[in-house]
Structure formats: C-alpha cells, structure tokens
Amino acid sequence: MRFFTLFAFLIAVSTACSTTTVYIVRHGEKVNETDTTNLSPAGYARATALAETLAKQHIDSIFSTPYRRTRQTVQPLAQRLGIQVVDYPAKPTEAIVNRVGASTSKTVLVVGHSNTILEIAKGLGAQPTLTKIEAGDFDNLLQVKIRRGLFRKSVTISQTTYGQITPP
Numbered sequence: 001m002r003f004f005t006l007f008a009f010l011i012a013v014s015t016a017c018s019t020t021t022v023y024i025v026r027h028g029e030k031v032n033e034t035d036t037t038n039l040s041p042a043g044y045a046r047a048t049a050l051a052e053t054l055a056k057q058h059i060d061s062i063f064s065t066p067y068r069r070t071r072q073t074v075q076p077l078a079q080r081l082g083i084q085v086v087d088y089p090a091k092p093t094e095a096i097v098n099r100v101g102a103s104t105s106k107t108v109l110v111v112g113h114s115n116t117i118l119e120i121a122k123g124l125g126a127q128p129t130l131t132k133i134e135a136g137d138f139d140n141l142l143q144v145k146i147r148r149g150l151f152r153k154s155v156t157i158s159q160t161t162y163g164q165i166t167p168p
Contacts, residue, residue, distance in 0.1 A: 017149055018105040022124060023054060024117045024142040025109070025162075026133060027069040039072045042164065046138060049163030051076035053141065054109060059083065061108040063100070065090040070111045077109070090116055097123030104148065117142065125155035139166040 028043030028050075039047060054077055062078050064070040066087045078085050088096040093116050100108055101124055110120060114133040117140070121128050126144045133140060139161040147154045 019148075020100075020103045020105065020146040021057075021107040022100055022144040022146070023057070023059075023107075023109045024120055024144065025050060025073070025111055026114055026117050026138055026140060027067070027073040027111055028163075029138050030069045035067060037069060039069055043069065043073070043138070046163040047073045047076050050074070050141075051080050053162045055080055058107050059109050060106045061086060061103070062111075063088050063096060063108065064111045065113065065116075070113070074109065074111050093119045093123055096120060100124065101146070121157060125153075126157035128157055128159060130159060137166050139163055 027039070028046035029040045030043055031037045031040050050073065059077070059081055060083075062074050062083050062085045064074050064085050064087060067090070071085060074085055077083075088099065090113060093112075096110060096112075097120055100110060100120075110117075112120060114135060114137065117133060118128050118130060121142050121144055124144050124146060126142075128142065130140070141160050141162045143158045143160070145156045147156075
C-alpha cells in the first residue's frame with residue numbers, strides 16, 4: 001500500500017510540474033496597410049528567417065490570426081515542421097491567452113500584430129520591457145516561459161530579435 005501511495009504521489013508531482021514555452025512574433029513586413037495585404041519581399045525573407053530561427057525549438061503548435069500576412073509569416077516554419085496552422089481571432093487577445101495559457105509542457109508559436117503581441121505576453125503573466133511595437137518594427141521575438149510547480153507558477157520573458165534588424 002505504501003508503494004502505491006508513493007507511486008501515486010510521484011505521478012501527481014510529475015504531472016503538476018511543467019514548462020510551457022511560448023514564442024510570440026509580429027507578422028513580417030507587408031506590402032501596404034490594407035487588411036488583405038501580402039508580405040513584401042522583406043516580409044518573406046523574415047518568414048524564412050523565423051523558420052530557420054525556430055526550426056529546432058520543438059514547436060508543437062502554431063497559432064496565427066486569419067490575415068494573409070500572419071499566415072504567410074508562419075508558412076515556411078509550418079511546412080518545414082509539418083504542423084497545421086491554427087487560426088485565432090486577433091481581438092480579444094484573451095482567446096489566445098486562455099488557449100495557450102492552458103497548455104502544459106508544450107512549445108508554441110503565436111503570430112500576431114503590433115497592437116497585440118505585447119498584450120498576449122502580458123496576458124500570459126510576463127512583463128515585457130517594451131511598451132509599444134512601432135509600425136515599422138518587425139524583428140521582435142518574445143519568448144515567454146510558464147513554469148508550473150506543485151505549489152507555484154512563475155513566468156519569465158526574454159526579448160530578442162530575428163532576421164534583418166529593423167532600422168530605428
């Protein structure tokens with residue numbers, strides 16, 4: 001009986017402890033400001049850079065808003081990994097925050113927009129040092145780690161860039 005109790009306790013502890021990693025990026029450079037625009041050549045180059053940057057990060061799921069530019073940004077990585085892209089609504093951000101926040105022991109990529117990626121990171125419990133993503137800023141790569149322990153949860157964020165650096 002003691003063995004069974006110890007075994008059950010160890011199972012409970014191991015399932016209660018997990019780390020979820022969430023990469024958050026804005027779509028690549030776009031041709032124009034319309035909602036239906038495609039990526040520009042620089043945006044396609046950024047999409048390729050994203051695929052190269054995240055190819056070995058063991059991505060389990062890719063989430064994108066239903067806009068062409070966000071889907072085109074993730075397409076090279078999705079094709080490389082053989083992962084289906086899952087659409088989510090751009091607003092309210094709570095929808096994607098709740099979905100990703102409920103993931104355990106997963107690594108996911110979320111592609112959004114200049115006015116949503118920081119909101120998503122904050123919604124997951126992170127505290128980005130960036131306060132705004134400028135209209136011409138496309139190179140930010142946020143990595144949010146959600147660590148769940150038996151009695152506590154911690155969230156950290158690292159902010160870096162990928163691809164061609166966006167001029168200031």
